[in-house]
Amino acid sequence: MKGNLTAEQYVESLLEQDAMLNKVKEGIREQGMPEISIAPGYGKLLTLLVKMNGAKRVLEIGALGGYSGICLARGLSDDGRLISLELKQEYADVAYRHLTEAGLGDKVSYRIGEALDSLVQLGEEGQRFDVFFIDADKGNYPNYLEWAIKLANPGAIIVGDNTLMHGRSMDPREKGNAVTQMRLFNEKMTGDPRLEGVILPAYDGLAIARVR
Ligand code: DHB
Ligand code: MG
Secondary structure, eight states, X not given: OTTOOOHHHHHHHHSXXXXXXHHHHHHHHHTTOOOOOOOHHHHHHHHHHHHHTTOSEEEEEOOTTSHHHHHHHHTSOTTOEEEEEESOHHHHHHHHHHHHHTTOGGGEEEEESOHHHHHHHHHHTXXXXXXXXXXXXXXXXXXXXXXXXXXXXXXXXXXXXXXXXXGGGGOTTOOSHHHHHHHHHHHHHHHOTTEEEXXXXXXXXXXXXXXX
């Protein structure tokens, strides 16, 4: 129906335009990177979750162009830090440039390569985190979740993007590995005894859990 907004368009229209985040989206487009950054309202939620949890240490799995990284880092206090895992050096370079432009470059460090390798390394270093944001290769979500639980301080918040996979997660005809792994992730986020979690069917499915 012409003139009618979807629920998402309506709530996004209430948010003030964010010049920095618009610039990040433009930079991602110019670089020919996938235009799959999270929505503005989703980014705002990440900032709020970091603030509400008083998080000092945040781990992001999947940096892309730095959109979610900026949103996470904005929630940190002066002594807070973000570690961002990214497969591709060129994506991490773009993300770092964007965080620097946002005045947040001194808050972030990137670890390049397979996230599972970086997670092993973080574990060996004894690193612990208060907020996790999982937004990378979907077939590894359950593995990333296990690592997040391992590296979590008590009360840590774990967030996962794309848990509905554009509707594929609830389509029984879909039997591929990524969807199957995402279903497992969703079951753990909502039912694992180590977590208290929920999935919001907004955007592309937004899972939030707290580590007990
Ligand atoms: C897609 C969207 C995402 O947010 C993501 O992390 C990966 C893929 C997509 O729309 O294909
Ligand atoms: Mg995503």
